[in-house]
Structures are given as C-alpha cells and as structure tokens.
Amino acid sequence: MARAASGIPDRTTAGSASLNRPRSALLQLLLAIALLAAGPAPAGEDLWNRLHAGGYVLLIRHAATDPGVGDPPGFKLGDCATQRNLNAAGRAQARQLGGTLKKRGIPVAATRSSRWCRCLETAQLAFGKAQPWPLLDNTFETPERREPQMRQIRAALAQPVTGGNLVLVTHGVNILALTGISPAESEIVIVRPAGNGMLQLIGRLTSDS
DSSP: OOOOTTOOSOOOOHHHHHHHHHHHHHHHHHHHHHHHHHOSOOOHHHHHHHHHTOOOEEEEEOOOBSSOSSOOTTOBTTBGGGSOOBOHHHHHHHHHHHHHHHHTTOOEEEEEEOSSHHHHHHHHHHHSOOEEOGGGSOOSSOGGGHHHHHHHHHHHTOSOOOSSEEEEEEOHHHHHHHHSOOOOTTOEEEEEEEETTEEEEEEEEOTTO
C-alpha cells in the first residue's frame, strides 16, 4: 500500500488551524527533539522484529473510503448508511493488513476501535473483532474536544502493554494530534508508553513494508 502523498483528508477549519498553529509547532518541535535523542528510526524489518516482543501500541488509520472529507451532513454514529464508509479497495487493504501481521507472527493483545463504521470495519476485517472505544472517535467535527481527548488517550496508555501489542484503529486527525504524523490509510504508526502521559514515537509501517 502506497502512502498518500497529500496527507490525511481530515483537516480543521482555517480559523481553528490558525488558533492551534503555535501549539502544533511546539508539538512538532518536541517530537523532533525526542526523535533526535532516540537516534535514527528503525527500518522496516527491524520494526517488524521489534513487534514480535510485544509491548507496543499500533495506531492504525482506517482503510480507504469513498472520496470525501468528514461525514455527510446529518450522519448518525450508529447508522453506517449515513457515514463515509470503506470502499472495495479499503476492504482489501484491511484484509491485507491483518494478513500481513498474522503472517509475520505479530502478537496482538487487544484491538480497540473508534465507533465510526469505517474504523470498526477496518478492525473487524483485519483482526476479526474490535472493542469500540469512544476515546478513539473522530475529532474532525469537534476540534475543541481534540486536545482533552488526546490527553485522556495518553493517560489511558500510561501503563506498559503486556501480552502482545495493543492495536488502536482510529482516524488520521487523531493520530496527527497524538504523534505529529499524517498517516496514509491503513498505515501503522508505532508508539510506546514513555511515562508521564507521553508516548514515544517508534516508527511507521505499511502492510507491504
């Protein structure tokens, strides 16, 4: 799967972006410092090998959808027919993602997902099941809730992951807020709890890496 050259489609309004620019710039700087301190990011095969030991959090953006931004007006959280959903290519991406992790023997301790249908379907096709977790819900339409929601996620991930790796299927806008990375559809961004409500960025993978 190729990475999207233009980044994620989810984006805030110009006004919100302007207000958040200083904070976003500070986040980018802190992430850059952390990466420099940690040394070069592991390459693909090294990353896959690390995942065999478990203990990581795999942030996965939902697979490909029909073209669009956000959801149609009047969408309902519990009604997939009102949402922007996976297309055929996305369903194939999700199956490939799950097949790759299974083929490589990557242990999965648990899978959680945003309650949006495109995330739940990605998780179910890739991993067979997923626990809906409201903290992973889309913040594209509610930018005022994004920062407190991301703080709650970081706090919830404060403890080391045991029994494999924790898979979190969510939205590009959320992964961007957590890591400073705009992932491609179905891309994996790997982090690890670093204490004090912080996440250490480890690297990123696609199922064809």
